[in-house]
Amino acid sequence: MAALNSIQKNGLTKVFNLGMGCAANSMSEIVGTGIKITVPYLELLSRQEAVSQLAHLFNGQLSGVSQDFFGPLNGSVVMLIPKDKSLEFVRLFVRDSIPLDTLTEFEEEALSEVGNITMNACLSKLADLFEEELSSSLPIYMVGASKDILVKKSLQSMSELNQDVVLLLHIDFYVGSYVFDAYIVFVMHVISVKELHKLLDNLLERKGS
Amino acid sequence: MSFSFKSNSEPVYEVKPLLNEVFNEGTSGQIVVDVSLHIVLWNNWMENYTSVKREVAIGQQLTDLYPQLEGQHIHRAIQAALQTGKARLLSPAFNKVTLPLFKPHEKDLLVEQIIHIKPLSTPGKECFCLLQVTDVTASIQREKMLREVASEAASLRQTAEHISELKSGFVTMVGHELRTPLTSIIASLGLLDGGVVGELPEKARSLIAVAKSNSERLSTLINDILDIEKIETGKREFCFTAIPIEDVLRRSIEISQPLAEKYGVKLVLEPAAENVCILADFDSLMQVMDNLLSNAIKYEQVGQPVIITSHVDGNLLSVSVTDSGPGIPESFRPNLFRPFGQVDCSDQRKNGGIGLGLAICKAIIEEHNGMIDVESEEGKGACFFFQIPRYHCGV
Numbered sequence: 001m002a003a004l005n006s007i008q009k010n011g012l013t014k015v016f017n018l019g020m021g022c023a024a025n026s027m028s029e030i031v032g033t034g035i036k037i038t039v040p041y042l043e044l045l046s047r048q049e050a051v052s053q054l055a056h057l058f059n060g061q062l063s064g065v066s067q068d069f070f071g072p073l074n075g076s077v078v079m080l081i082p083k084d085k086s087l088e089f090v091r092l093f094v095r096d097s098i099p100l101d102t103l104t105e106f107e108e109e110a111l112s113e114v115g116n117i118t119m120n121a122c123l124s125k126l127a128d129l130f131e132e133e134l135s136s137s138l139p140i141y142m143v144g145a146s147k148d149i150l151v152k153k154s155l156q157s158m159s160e161l162n163q164d165v166v167l168l169l170h171i172d173f174y175v176g177s178y179v180f181d182a183y184i185v186f187v188m189h190v191i192s193v194k195e196l197h198k199l200l201d202n203l204l205e206r207k208g209s
Numbered sequence: 210m211s212f213s214f215k216s217n218s219e220p221v222y223e224v225k226p227l228l229n230e231v232f233n234e235g236t237s238g239q240i241v242v243d244v245s246l247h248i249v250l251w252n253n254w255m256e257n258y259t260s261v262k263r264e265v266a267i268g269q270q271l272t273d274l275y276p277q278l279e280g281q282h283i284h285r286a287i288q289a290a291l292q293t294g295k296a297r298l299l300s301p302a303f304n305k306v307t308l309p310l311f312k313p314h315e316k317d318l319l320v321e322q323i324i325h326i327k328p329l330s331t332p333g334k335e336c337f338c339l340l341q342v343t344d345v346t347a348s349i350q351r352e353k354m355l356r357e358v359a360s361e362a363a364s365l366r367q368t369a370e371h372i373s374e375l376k377s378g379f380v381t382m383v384g385h386e387l388r389t390p391l392t393s394i395i396a397s398l399g400l401l402d403g404g405v406v407g408e409l410p411e412k413a414r415s416l417i418a419v420a421k422s423n424s425e426r427l428s429t430l431i432n433d434i435l436d437i438e439k440i441e442t443g444k445r446e447f448c449f450t451a452i453p454i455e456d457v458l459r460r461s462i463e464i465s466q467p468l469a470e471k472y473g474v475k476l477v478l479e480p481a482a483e484n485v486c487i488l489a490d491f492d493s494l495m496q497v498m499d500n501l502l503s504n505a506i507k508y509e510q511v512g513q514p515v516i517i518t519s520h521v522d523g524n525l526l527s528v529s530v531t532d533s534g535p536g537i538p539e540s541f542r543p544n545l546f547r548p549f550g551q552v553d554c555s556d557q558r559k560n561g562g563i564g565l566g567l568a569i570c571k572a573i574i575e576e577h578n579g580m581i582d583v584e585s586e587e588g589k590g591a592c593f594f595f596q597i598p599r600y601h602c603g604v
Contacts, residue, residue, distance in 0.1 A: 030282060030303045067296070094302045105345075106352050109323055110302035120295045127293070135294030138325050 004044050008200050011207075013039055016169055016184075019125030023118040030117075031093050036174040037118065043168045044193070047150055050166035050185065054146035057183075058082045063103070064142045064149050065115025069123055071134040072195050075188035077123070078150075079115040083143060085180060086111060092175045112139045122169075122184060130199040150187060165193040238310065238322075238342030241329070244291050246271045249337060258310040258320060258344070281306045283324065290326045291336050299324040301349060308342060321349040377442050384435040391431065395424045433565035437548060440572040447490040447576055451600050454519050454526055455481040457491070461498035462517065468503055473511040476502070479518045485526055488600040493573045497581075500566040501530040501593050508534030508591070521599060525579075529594035537585040545583060546571040570595070 020037035063086035066078040116139040127134040167186040241250035251266040310320040329337040398421040439445040549564035579597030
């Protein structure tokens with residue numbers, strides 16, 4: 001797995017921050033509340049490293065919204081929020097929520113739509129800047145430990161799991177006066193990661209020239 | 210376009226009619242639009258929920274058929290899906306303007322919907338988009354009812370908590386206001402009884418004795434009310450330490466000995482469980498033992514023993530206090546550990562009971578993660594017992 005150099009990392013962070021800006025605008029419009037989303041940092045890790053890092057960060061179950069993407073880059077993207085925070089998170093967007101300790105079906109759909117908008121914005125900004133086409137599937141809501149979610153979203157058979165590479169984006173959701181930590185995780189095969197390096201270098205070359 | 214396949218010697222199937230049927234007979238609404246939002250496919254479900262026939266819908270622009278969608282989130286989401294190839298989910302939480310769908314048999318009930326927007330790619334690179342509409346009216350209504358019930362429950366809980374706080378404050382205030390003058394009354398009666406103002410006539414002494422005894426009962430009642438209030442509101446502090454059960458039992462017997470002598474009853478401690486510790490608040494546990502012993506003494510027949518036992522059962526320590534008094538009728542047992550739940554009002558008066566002692570015992574034992582109960586048969590005495598987890602000294 002070739003690591004991202006600092007120029008590539010900065011470039012990619014900027015791309016995702018632009019994508020998050022678009023997602024925040026769309027969501028602010030839908031929800032009627034001022035929303036800001038930023039990507040303070042990202043990392044390229046092996047799947048196992050990502051699992052242990054997420055397990056270290058979130059000690060418990062996670063709520064996730066995942067979708068697959070297709071094009072020059074293939075893989076899955078998952079937005080992850082600690083399950084206990086997901087209630088508070090969704091209820092900032094959804095008025096008239098029910099004070100239960102689990103998400104209702106209505107709230108699960110709402111969280112799925114928030115994830116769908118956020119992840120589509122990321123993918124769209126990547127596609128725009130790379131001048132490529134990236135399509136995506138419908139979002140799926142899931143709950144589990146980081147390990148289970150990332151294994152489920154792996155493209156590989158169990159024996160090839162170690163060939164997966166994970167692009168881990170730390171994101172901050174600012175909803176009114178609240179800030180929520182979340183992660184967006186791109187699970188890709190090593191071949192797609194090589195393509196990502198190539199597309200990123202092309203982009204940096206174009207922007208540099 | 211028509212598909213067919215052949216498997217071994219099976220006949221060739223025409224897949225297109227099957228796909229048509231799957232599309233048309235689905236249990237959700239399905240619409241396919243082209244890049245300019247012209248309707249290409251419109252299934253039976255859509256016919257039923259819109260009363261717009263397929264022949265009428267197909268060929269029309271979705272925004273011509275439903276002008277209210279123009280510029281709305283759903284319109285933009287379809288356009289974005291067609292342009293970027295990314296699927297979209299529209300949940301009912303954020304999408305108030307959706308397709309005007311009505312239940313086939315309830316024409317005035319607007320259908321709540323989840324819409325999945327899925328771009329379709331074709332070999333010719335033409336862009337189409339599938340809109341899958343799921344009717345979620347029933348689950349939204351269920352959640353709405355649940356929300357109403359939850360809100361009502363929250364409001365009732367709030368009212369109950371407020372009333373409970375008022376009651377608690379009132380009880381504490383009245384208790385303290387009564388206790389202060391009562392202490393002074395008891396002290397004055399004690400002085401009179403002690404002859405501070407000189408020798409009193411026999412009749413006066415007898416009246417003072419009645420007044421003093423009733424004042425002391427009233428004082429005990431007030432203290433018990435304040436005590437149970439403190440435990441129930443979590444304001445009583447418990448100091449848990451490891452204590453050998455033998456110490457608790459011996460000490461409580463020493464304290465109850467004068468009362469036992471007064472009633473002509475023997476206190477018999479059977480060999481206590483040796484080297485058994487409990488994690489307990491010593492004073493509270495003494496209060497429990499004092500209550501159980503004084504009840505047993507008051508109900509025991511003269512000359513008979515009140516027996517105190519302790520034994521270990523797994524991780525639990527059981528302590529029992531048994532008398533051979535009148536016993537407790539079955540019908541009284543459910544209320545026995547509730548405040549003012551003692552057997553008989555006339556009996557209470559005779560034996561000085563006020564109906565709070567057992568409720569306090571229960572509250573204290575529960576604070577020790579234990580349980581308290583009674584076994585009794587009318588006319589054959591009663592055995593009150595409690596169980597609390599044992600503490601492994603030195604662990």
